[in-house]
Amino acid sequence: MRIFADSADVEEIKKLADLGFISGATTNPTLIAKAGGEPGEIYAQLANMLEHVSAEVVAEDADGMYREGRELSSIHPNIVVKIPFTPEGLKAVRRLKADGVRVNVTLIFSAAQALIAARVGADFVSPFIGRIDDIGYSGVDVIRQTAKIFTLHDISTQIIAASIRHPAHFIEAALSGAHIGTVPPAVIWKLLKHPLTDIGLRRFLEDWRKLQESKGK
Numbered sequence: 001m002r003i004f005a006d007s008a009d010v011e012e013i014k015k016l017a018d019l020g021f022i023s024g025a026t027t028n029p030t031l032i033a034k035a036g037g038e039p040g041e042i043y044a045q046l047a048n049m050l051e052h053v054s055a056e057v058v059a060e061d062a063d064g065m066y067r068e069g070r071e072l073s074s075i076h077p078n079i080v081v082k083i084p085f086t087p088e089g090l091k092a093v094r095r096l097k098a099d100g101v102r103v104n105v106t107l108i109f110s111a112a113q114a115l116i117a118a119r120v121g122a123d124f125v126s127p128f129i130g131r132i133d134d135i136g137y138s139g140v141d142v143i144r145q146t147a148k149i150f151t152l153h154d155i156s157t158q159i160i161a162a163s164i165r166h167p168a169h170f171i172e173a174a175l176s177g178a179h180i181g182t183v184p185p186a187v188i189w190k191l192l193k194h195p196l197t198d199i200g201l202r203r204f205l206e207d208w209r210k211l212q213e214s215k216g217k
């Protein structure tokens with residue numbers, strides 16, 4: 001599973017990208033509003049750092065989504081246009097794909113939606129696992145079913161596990177066959193921390209220091 005940052009915070013993503021394991025970022029209108037600033041500028045800055053930056057359209061009709069999608073994709077070759085799973089969205093996906101634009105279909109809550117999105121040509125589908133859990137179902141099950149369907153039917157669309165809320169979600173998404181996990185920075189920092197790593201390192205360094213002292217260094 002590749003690891004993306006689910007954020008539009010350029011400074012925060014810079015810090016994470018420096019660590020070397022983040023290859024993309026996914027944004028949505030809520031995340032852009034939270035970051036503040038000019039959306040086009042944010043997408044360009046992120047796309048200069050990362051190979052995949054999902055940027056979402058806000059029009060609700062197919063023509064509007066198509067137009068916005070073309071504009072977003074012209075900002076940088078690393079931009080992937082995010083289209084919501086609606087009947088109008090599906091029409092827009094088809095048209096954008098015909099123009100060679102990469103598309104991520106978002107707001108996916110079932111394996112059936114994921115299969116349909118794949119059939120109109122989506123390069124990526126984004127099931128929202130946390131929001132599925134919120135209504136009493138299993139988000140990870142949706143990933144597992146989708147991964148199985150894509151394997152059985154030889155579908156190359158990649159699954160982006162989104163709406164990851166905690167470290168256990170991250171591990172479960174990887175185990176259930178997601179190709180990519182997009183993770184909020186706060187959860188990424190939690191993944192990097194382990195108390196036994198800290199205790200172990202303190203002990204190693206302390207023992208090393210004692211050894212040096214015993215040699216009179």
Ligand code: G3P
Nearest residue numbers: 006026130131162163164
């Ligand atoms: O990637 C989708 C994500 O941003 C939604 O997360 O936590 O608002 O369900 P959440």
